[in-house]
Amino acid sequence: MSGKVVLHYFDGRGKMESIRWLLAAAGVEFDEVLLTKREQYEKMLKDGDLVFQQVPLVEIDGMKLVQTKAILNYIAGKYNLYGKDVSERAMIDVYSEGLRDLMEMMMILPFTPPEKKEAQLKTIQDRATGRYLPAYEKALAGSQFLVGGKMSCADVHLIEATLMLQEKFPAIISSFPNVKAFQGRMKAVPAISKFLQPGSKRKPQPDDVYVKTVMSVLNMQLPVQ
Template identity: 70%
Template sequence: MAGKVVLYYFNGRGKMESIRWLLTVAGVEFDEVHLTARDQYLKLLKDGDLMFQQVPLVEIDGMKLVQTKAILNYIAEKHNLQGKDLKERVMINMYAEGLMDLMEMIMMLPFTPPDDLKSKLDNINTKAKERYLPVFEKALSGAQYLVGGKMSLADVELVECTLMLEEKFPDILSQFPNTKAFQNRMVNLPAIKKFLQPGSKRKPQPDEQYVKTVLEVFDMKMPILK
């Protein structure tokens, strides 16, 4: 019998946060091993656990999985969050990958030199309102979920992404009433409502300590530390 799911990552959001969200919605309990020192990362490399020398790493069902999209797709398939057929699945994946593109821009903000921060924020705000949110606003017109009338990976990523956007731009959904109504429904689902409470395994916005730890573990130097 497989043991509890274990996540290997930093004590912060990054690319692991979408995995935490999906496991939570699927009702799967998980433990976390937080990377705080370079030696931990080097040991994972030495043990052959990181296929492409990258985290996230998720231990699940007797496997050690890497690559965020592969991990998300495995969990979604296992817990019936990936549509009923191939055509639904490809739509879900298109939405999910678009959301990941947007969230990755937000993830990089803590590693951005201060002089570049405003331009990066302006770029995210513009792209969110002109490229990404209109897609979801249209898909949610008269629909409870994005694909097939049933919750999927894409829906979980959308609520995560909209909350991230509102942290940076509090009024950004004012022009997108369908998306805001969707978010309101999702955050009131019992599993998500609990996940959003203090003391859950949801991570806060990245701070200087998170950035410092990531750079030390990967032995990187960034202009932000000047």
Template identity: 70%
Template sequence: MSGKVVLTYFNGRGKMESIRWLLTVAGVEFEEVNLSNREEFLKLLNDGALMYEQVPLVEMDGMKLVQTKAILNYIAGKYNLYGKDLKERVMIDMYAEGVRDLMELMMMFPFIPPANKSTKLNEIESKATSRYLPVFEKALAGSQYLVGNQLSCADVQLFELTLMLEEKFPTILTNFPVVKAFQERMRNLPSIAKFLQPGSKRKPPPDDNYVKNVCEVFNLKL
């Protein structure tokens, strides 16, 4: 295997987007293989590339990495984005897993039947404003980062989450000024500013074509 980092997933955000973000902040160049049909997925299965028969798949450092959390933790640990000791790491994990809980609700939204979308949006907004954003608002009060005195993977994932939330709820951060200020600081990091520009490897919000692609590859019927 070459030294290149290769990401295998759909041509869309999903669980791979946080990995793209973290690699970008770490300054790691990567290539992508986009699954376009079920045959490509079945070939990965037949080749034994997917430990649990799931994507995302990240090939780096001579390994085929699966499971999103494991991948993110490996990248964070390798590139000094995972705290200075075990106590910081467990706090980073706690914040990051909270972020992912809310992200996963949003990732599933495009696959919800149209009749249920309004109810699901209300649920996401309610959980975001009552359960998750208050935690991050408190954690960032008087601090530049969620944990300790340096940037971590949890900060990167929280920034990604704030952007996702604002796509659905443009004013959602109005009552969370500390989180909003954090978001603006993160925007000014050179790697992030570049990734936010048109033409980067950042993926757009999921649309009907993305949903169709995922359903075809996994042989799903909505």
């Protein structure tokens, strides 16, 4: 690997947070270039770094990768978190995509008008308890991990998602014993335990400063997530 992994994004969660989680779970150290000014973003565009004019951008192995799913799949494949064959990878993708759908609903909350936030929270809670958590509860029945009896990127996404849900709905996994036990096991994984400690590169819940920075840097021209 040519140098340390470098993440280019805002000082907040967004779509980069799952990448931070996956790198941390793989035990990979990374640096961050935090976007705080419009000029930084414009330079990235001018330099041709953003193929689709969107962040996140990750420098890894001499490449400048964009598109969240492509970045996550590369990291998962490189660090043996992507199953043993195409069949396992397909199921890992199924579970990962479901979690991304759920987490993206939560990502847009900070950018949701105040009068619509309560309805959005209700939708998230209903979808989580009625659609997503039951699927993961079933998948974890009799198994420590979602696919193949070994930790994959889907498991890392699941603990990230459940912790995000609990920030808004503290008791939400109490009716899903397999998911709750899974979360406890994942928290005990040394690399993940380290990432959950104060002072790690895990980002806190988005605040007004994060929202204003994103809107300013993107000049409200791109979808914000």
